[in-house]
Amino acid sequence: MKLRRWIDWVLLPLANLTLALAATAVIIVIIGEHPLAALNYLLAGAFGSQEAIGYTLYYATSLIFTGLAVAVAFHAGLFNIGGEGQAYIAGLGLTLMVLALDSVLPPFLLLPLAIGAAAAGGALWGWVPGYLQARRGSHIVITTIMFNFIASAVMAYLLVNVLIMPGQMTPHSREFETAAWLPFMHQMLAAVGIAFAASPLNASCLLALALCGAVWFLLWHTRWGYAIRTVGHSQSAARYAGIDAGRVIMLAMAVSGALAGLAAVNTLLGVTHRLLLDFTGGFGFTGIAVALMGRDHPLGIVLAAILFGVLYQGGAELAFEMPAITRDMIVVIQGLVILFSGALEQMLRRPLEAVASRFESTPSASRCGE
Numbered sequence: 523m524k525l526r527r528w529i530d531w532v533l534l535p536l537a538n539l540t541l542a543l544a545a546t547a548v549i550i551v552i553i554g555e556h557p558l559a560a561l562n563y564l565l566a567g568a569f570g571s572q573e574a575i576g577y578t579l580y581y582a583t584s585l586i587f588t589g590l591a592v593a594v595a596f597h598a599g600l601f602n603i604g605g606e607g608q609a610y611i612a613g614l615g616l617t618l619m620v621l622a623l624d625s626v627l628p629p630f631l632l633l634p635l636a637i638g639a640a641a642a643g644g645a646l647w648g649w650v651p652g653y654l655q656a657r658r659g660s661h662i663v664i665t666t667i668m669f670n671f672i673a674s675a676v677m678a679y680l681l682v683n684v685l686i687m688p689g690q691m692t693p694h695s696r697e698f699e700t701a702a703w704l705p706f707m708h709q710m711l712a713a714v715g716i717a718f719a720a721s722p723l724n725a726s727c728l729l730a731l732a733l734c735g736a737v738w739f740l741l742w743h744t745r746w747g748y749a750i751r752t753v754g755h756s757q758s759a760a761r762y763a764g765i766d767a768g769r770v771i772m773l774a775m776a777v778s779g780a781l782a783g784l785a786a787v788n789t790l791l792g793v794t795h796r797l798l799l800d801f802t803g804g805f806g807f808t809g810i811a812v813a814l815m816g817r818d819h820p821l822g823i824v825l826a827a828i829l830f831g832v833l834y835q836g837g838a839e840l841a842f843e844m845p846a847i848t849r850d851m852i853v854v855i856q857g858l859v860i861l862f863s864g865a866l867e868q869m870l871r872r873p874l875e876a877v878a879s880r881f882e883s884t885p886s887a888s889r890c891g892e
Contacts, residue, residue: 531817535863537870539815539829542862546855553846560840560847567839568832574839576707576721580793582824582831583723584785586730588809589827590737591648591782593818595662597741598774599754604651604666605782605806607673608644612783613790614677615643617685617695617797624699632701637729637787644783645776647673652775656768662775670806681799695797704791724792726784733781734820740777750774782806811860830856 547557568578588605595602619639623632651665681693688696707723741747749770752760757767789801808830815829816822837852862869 531819531822534870534874535815535817535822535826537874538862539859541870542855542858545858545862549851549854550847553851555844555846560844563840563843564832564836566836567843568836570839572719573721574835576719576723578828578831578835579727580722580724580788580831581834582827583727583730583788584803584805585809585812585827585830586734586824587785587788588782588805589812589816589823590733590820591644591778591780592809592813593816593820593823594737594741594750594774594781595778596813596818597747597754598750598771599757600652600655600662600771600774600778602648602651602666602775602778602782603663603807603810604648604669604779605785605809606802606804607666607670607806608647608779608782609785609802609806610670610673610677611647612640612644612780613786613797613801614680615783616640616786616790620698620702620791621685621695624702627701629701629703633704633791636702636791637784640783640786641780642783644786645780648779648782649772649776652772655775656771678799681797685797687796693799698791698795702791703795704787706792722793724788726788726792729784729787731824733784734824737781738820746770746773782809808856811856811863815859815863829859833859 543561550557550560567574569575588609591605591608592602616636616639619636620632623635627635647669651660651662651669654660654665655662678693681695685695686693704724704726706720707725707727708718708720710725711718739747741751749760749765750773752763752765753767753770753774760767760770785802785805789803790797794801812823812826812830815826816824833852833856837849837855840847841849841852
C-alpha cells in the first residue's frame with residue numbers, strides 16, 4: 523500500500539529530519555555540549571533579528587534556484603549534478619554583459635539583459651550534457667560532473683588572465699556600475715515606509731518565488747511539462763506516445779541549467795557586484811538535497827531551502843557561541859540532513875505505511891462489528 527500523499531510529502535520528510543537532528547544531538551553530547559542550547563543558538567542565529575532573517579532568506583534564495591534546477595531534471599528522469607558549473611558559466615555571461623554595457627544603459631534595460639545572459643549561460647551549460655545523453659548516449663551524471671570542472675577551470679583562467687581588475691592581485695573583476703545593482707530588500711521596504719534591518723537579501727528573492735510558480739505551471743499545466751514527466755516515468759512509453767524523448771531531455775536540461783544559473787544573479791548582482799572565484803559557494807550541490815527534501819515540488823523546495831538557509835546562517839552563530847562546534851561540525855549537520863533525506867529517505871517508509879494502514883483499517887473493522 524502506498525502512503526497517502528500528505529504523509530509522503532509531509533510526515534516522511536519531517537521524520538527523516540527528526541532522525542538527522544537526533545543524530546546531531548548525539549554528536550553534540552559526545553563533544554561535551556548541550557543539544558538544546560545548541561538548537562537555541564541555531565534558531566536565534568537564523569531568526570533572532572531582522573538582519574539574521576535577511577541572511578537566512580538570502581541563502582535560501584540561491585538554494586531555491588538550484589533546488590528548482592535539480593527538480594526539473596529529476597522530473598525528466600535526469601540527475602543534474604552540474605549546478606555549480608552552470609552557475610559559474612551563468613555568472614560569466616552575466617559579468618560580460620554588465621562589463622560591456624553598465625556604463626551606457628540604465629538599470630531598467632541593463633538588469634533584464636544581465637539576468638537573461640545568466641539564464642542563457644546556464645541553459646547552454648546544461649543543454650550540452652543533455653545533448654550528449656540524448657544523442658550520444660553519455661551518462662548525464664558523468665558529463666555534468668565533468669562540466670563542473672571545465673567551468674571552474676575556465677573561470678579561474680579568465681579571472682586570473684583576462685577579467686582581473688587592473689592593478690589587483692586578488693582575482694576578481696572590476697566593480698559593476700550601480701546601474702547593474704539589484705535593490706536590497708530593506709531598501710525596497712523602506713521605499714514603502716517599512717523599516718527593516720540591512721542584510722544581503724535582495725530583489726532576486728522575488729524572482730526566485732516567481733520562478734517557483736512558473737516551474738509549477740510548466741510541469742503540471744503545459745504540454746511540455748507533461749512530456750517532461752512522461753519521459754521521466756518511462757522513455758519507452760513516451761516514445762510509444764509519439765514524444766521525442768531526446769528533445770525533451772535536452773529541453774529539461776536547458777531549463778534546469780537556466781534555473782541553476784540564476785543563482786549567480788542573487789550573488790553577483792545582489793551582493794558582491796563583481797565576479798569572484800568560488801562565488802557559487804557549493805549551492806549547486808546543496809540544491810540536490812533541497813530538491814530531495816522538497817519532493818521535487820516548488821512549495822517543498824521553498825521550505826527545504828529555508829531549512830538549509832537556517833543551517834547556513836544559524837550555524838555561523840552556533841559556531842561563534844559554542845567554539846567546540848566548529849564550522850566543520852555545521853557541515854556535518856548538513857551532511858546528516860542530506861543523508862537521512864537522501865540515501866536513507868525510505869528507511870521509515872515501511873513503519874509509516876504500517877501505521878497508516880492500521881489507522882485506515884480500524885474504522886472499517888468497527889463498521890463491520892456494528
